[in-house]
Amino acid sequence: MAYAMLDAVLATSPRRVPHVCVYICALHGHQRTHTHTLPLPFPLRAQSSRETKLARHDAQYAHHWHRRHGVLRHAGGRGHPRPLRPGVRGHPHPRRAGLRGRPAARVPRRRPARHGAPAGDAAALRRRRASAVRPRHEVRPRGRLDVRASAAGHRGPHRGDHRPRRPQEDGHKRAQLRRQGLHGKHLIRVRTCKPNVHAFEGKKILKRDTGRTWQADFEDALAPTWENLMRGQVNLRDAVAGTITFRDAARGGRLYKLDERTAKLFVRPRGWHLPEAHVFIDGEPAIGCLVDFGLYFFHSHAAFRAGQGAGFGPFFYLPKMEHSREARIWNGVFERAERVAGIERGSIRATVLVETLPAVFQMDEILHELRDHSAGLNCGRWDYIFSYVKTFRAHPDRLLPDRALVGMAQHFMRSYSHLLIRTCHRRQVHAMGGMAAQIPIKDDAAANEAALELVRGDKLREVRAGHDGTWAAHPGLIPAIREVFEGHLGGKPNQINAAAPPVDAAAITEEDLIQPPRGARTVEGLRLNTRVGVQYLAAWLGGSGSVPLYNLMEDAATAEISRVQNWQWLRHGATLDAGGVAVRATPELLARVVEEEMARVRAEVGAERFRRGRYAEAGKIFSRQCVAPELDDFLTLDAYGLIVVHHPRAPASKL
Ligand SMILES: CC(=O)SCCNC(=O)CCNC(=O)[C@H](O)C(C)(C)COP(=O)(O)OP(=O)(O)OC[C@H]1O[C@@H](n2cnc3c(N)ncnc32)[C@H](O)[C@@H]1OP(=O)(O)O
Numbered sequence: 065m066a067y068a069m070l071d072a073v074l075a076t077s078p079r080r081v082p083h084v085c086v087y088i089c090a091l092h093g094h095q096r097t098h099t100h101t102l103p104l105p106f107p108l109r110a111q112s113s114r115e116t117k118l119a120r121h122d123a124q125y126a127h128h129w130h131r132r133h134g135v136l137r138h139a140g141g142r143g144h145p146r147p148l149r150p151g152v153r154g155h156p157h158p159r160r161a162g163l164r165g166r167p168a169a170r171v172p173r174r175r176p177a178r179h180g181a182p183a184g185d186a187a188a189l190r191r192r193r194a195s196a197v198r199p200r201h202e203v204r205p206r207g208r209l210d211v212r213a214s215a216a217g218h219r220g221p222h223r224g225d226h227r228p229r230r231p232q233e234d235g236h237k238r239a240q241l242r243r244q245g246l247h248g249k250h251l252i253r254v255r256t257c258k259p260n261v262h263a264f265e266g267k268k269i270l271k272r273d274t275g276r277t278w279q280a281d282f283e284d285a286l287a288p289t290w291e292n293l294m295r296g297q298v299n300l301r302d303a304v305a306g307t308i309t310f311r312d313a314a315r316g317g318r319l320y321k322l323d324e325r326t327a328k329l330f331v332r333p334r335g336w337h338l339p340e341a342h343v344f345i346d347g348e349p350a351i352g353c354l355v356d357f358g359l360y361f362f363h364s365h366a367a368f369r370a371g372q373g374a375g376f377g378p379f380f381y382l383p384k385m386e387h388s389r390e391a392r393i394w395n396g397v398f399e400r401a402e403r404v405a406g407i408e409r410g411s412i413r414a415t416v417l418v419e420t421l422p423a424v425f426q427m428d429e430i431l432h433e434l435r436d437h438s439a440g441l442n443c444g445r446w447d448y449i450f451s452y453v454k455t456f457r458a459h460p461d462r463l464l465p466d467r468a469l470v471g472m473a474q475h476f477m478r479s480y481s482h483l484l485i486r487t488c489h490r491r492q493v494h495a496m497g498g499m500a501a502q503i504p505i506k507d508d509a510a511a512n513e514a515a516l517e518l519v520r521g522d523k524l525r526e527v528r529a530g531h532d533g534t535w536a537a538h539p540g541l542i543p544a545i546r547e548v549f550e551g552h553l554g555g556k557p558n559q560i561n562a563a564a565p566p567v568d569a570a571a572i573t574e575e576d577l578i579q580p581p582r583g584a585r586t587v588e589g590l591r592l593n594t595r596v597g598v599q600y601l602a603a604w605l606g607g608s609g610s611v612p613l614y615n616l617m618e619d620a621a622t623a624e625i626s627r628v629q630n631w632q633w634l635r636h637g638a639t640l641d642a643g644g645v646a647v648r649a650t651p652e653l654l655a656r657v658v659e660e661e662m663a664r665v666r667a668e669v670g671a672e673r674f675r676r677g678r679y680a681e682a683g684k685i686f687s688r689q690c691v692a693p694e695l696d697d698f699l700t701l702d703a704y705g706l707i708v709v710h711h712p713r714a715p716a717s718k719l
């Protein structure tokens with residue numbers, strides 16, 4: 065599936081990207097038409113039998129994964145699950161999706177044709193399934209790519225498979241790796257990279273030179289509206305070409321241009337769980353991360369090659385993986401993209417965020433799968449906390465304390481970071497630290513200094529533990545962070561071959577990695593979670609995915625912590641401290657807290673902004689998610705349907 069989707073996005077095999085690119089250019093030129101029917105002039109490229117086998121294997125895995133998340137549906141056939149029936153969990157029923165249209169008809173199970181495409185009456189099948197999520201008159205003819213606003217009929221998520229691996233499984237994997245001669249060897253070339261700054265808008269790309277790398281985020285810090293995504297792609301294309309400029313009307317027309325020296329650009333595509341509902345490929349919503357990757361790669365690889373030479377970029381950050389098989393799919397995607405573009409194998413480099421609890425048991429395997437494309441691993445600490453709760457959602461003995469107390473000093477977090485460093489250094493790749501979420505406090509010098517001191521302490525811990533680089537949400541933190549890192553590294557580019565690490569990471573056990581965090585649980589914590597969660601969601605629905613709140617940068621990962629922590633406390637009736645009085649977390653308590661916190665937010669942001677923003681809607685969604693009997697896998701999956709443009713007004717046009 066991944067390959068089929070990639071092919072649909074990349075220029076070569078199935079031939080579509082040029083058209084998508086034309087669309088982007090049109091958008092760049094402010095032609096904001098949302099509907100285009102694009103011709104697909106070339107046939108699918110035939111795959112070798114090995115590729116077909118690999119693709120089928122990965123397709124099954126990807127299907128399994130996406131079906132769990134209610135995102136993708138396949139036609140029936142051998143090796144491919146049957147289409148979901150109306151009434152079955154996960155079926156894109158128009159009424160559930162909030163759309164008008166015909167329900168999907170029952171379709172007989174069929175053998176798949178080559179490339180996993182449904183055989184037999186495939187076109188009719190696709191049309192029927194597509195019409196389940198679109199008004200009938202919008203059904204597209206076969207052999208055309210819809211780059212249009214349309215509804216995907218996404219379902220809320222299911223129980224995930226967040227499962228720490230059993231020790232014997234890991235032993236088995238390690239033995240396999242040893243047999244392949246990969247144990248303790250250098251797998252990967254090293255790149256020099258240092259503090260990351262992370263954000264995504266034209267102006268921010270222009271100001272990225274404070275760190276050595278800068279990350280454009282299509283993931284947690286971006287609300288994936290079609291407009292945001294396309295503008296992001298346009299900005300990236302112009303940034304790579306060196307032509308990007310930005311005139312800030314809010315600042316009297318101040319003009320931003322690229323400096324001569326710029327940071328290395330990394331791009332974080334979406335996680336595998338997120339669809340792209342504005343691009344339909346063969347009747348299916350596209351996989352979001354492949355749209356992000358494909359468009360950026362298509363537009364940038366030549367410029368990277370011209371500017372930096374063979375084997376240097378483009379660079380990616382890969383989020384949210386839970387299993388090394390996801391890394392294998394990425395590796396296949398990279399290899400295919402390099403082949404298609406005719407560039408050297410290993411030109412694309414990627415750092416993987418280890419930010420789920422299952423992934424910490426798979427780090428060697430992830431590095432192995434990415435091999436020539438790997439640039440190392442990164443502690444994605446905020447998502448990791450979120451994943452810890454998600455994984456242990458059913459375990460009352462693993463309740464988190466207040467969010468503010470779950471830092472790197474907690475045993476399970478420290479163990480995770482030490483194990484990541486050891487794993488990377490044994491494989492001769494970089495071990496990147498976590499993201500500092502503080503943002504400068506402009507109107508209070510003392511508070512700002514206290515916040516910077518926290519950042520310095522955190523970064524000193526990272527560099528002492530052996531991290532080779534780290535990142536921050538805001539450029540205002542970079543000088544302090546560089547001082548700490550460069551002071552400690554003393555001119556060395558990294559710590560890969562440093563003498564013994566200060567901690568014996570070899571002794572870290574499974575128990576260390578899952579040890580419950582300690583600290584108090586309070587009603588104030590419940591209030592803060594609610595206030596932050598609602599405000600973040602309101603901003604996200606309004607198109608903003610990176611939000612400064614109470615002097616911290618909030619993105620989807622940090623907002624997720626608020627949501628799942630509330631859910632966990634309510635689910636298990638946690639006892640919370642209310643200023644010396646013990647109270648139980650119940651739906652009634654949450655209802656009261658939501659009401660009071662909404663009033664507080666209203667007072668903080670002002671009645672006018674509150675009325676114009678989507679706060680009331682966000683409050684409802686957040687409350688519903690906190691009391692849901694089953695924990696939604698992702699806040700953003702649930703809310704995605706609300707930012708998809710369902711009804712494009714412009715008629716279909718041929719570019
Ligand atoms: C798990 C994870 O957490 S993934 C992390 C993903 N998070 C991100 O990518 C967040 C990135 N950060 C941001 O988006 C921003 O820093 C915010 C939204 C938090 C704050 O942005 P602002 O309100 O613009 O901050 P502020 O006004 O202090 O900015 C000061 C200057 O720095 C610039 N700036 C702020 N953040 C960045 C950034 N990340 N990269 C480049 N420049 C930046 C601003 O454009 C502004 O420039 P100007 O003075 O020339 O106009």
Ligand SMILES: O=CC(=O)O
Pocket residue numbers: 284417419443444445446447448498499621
């Ligand atoms: O993605 C980064 C994180 O810390 O979460």
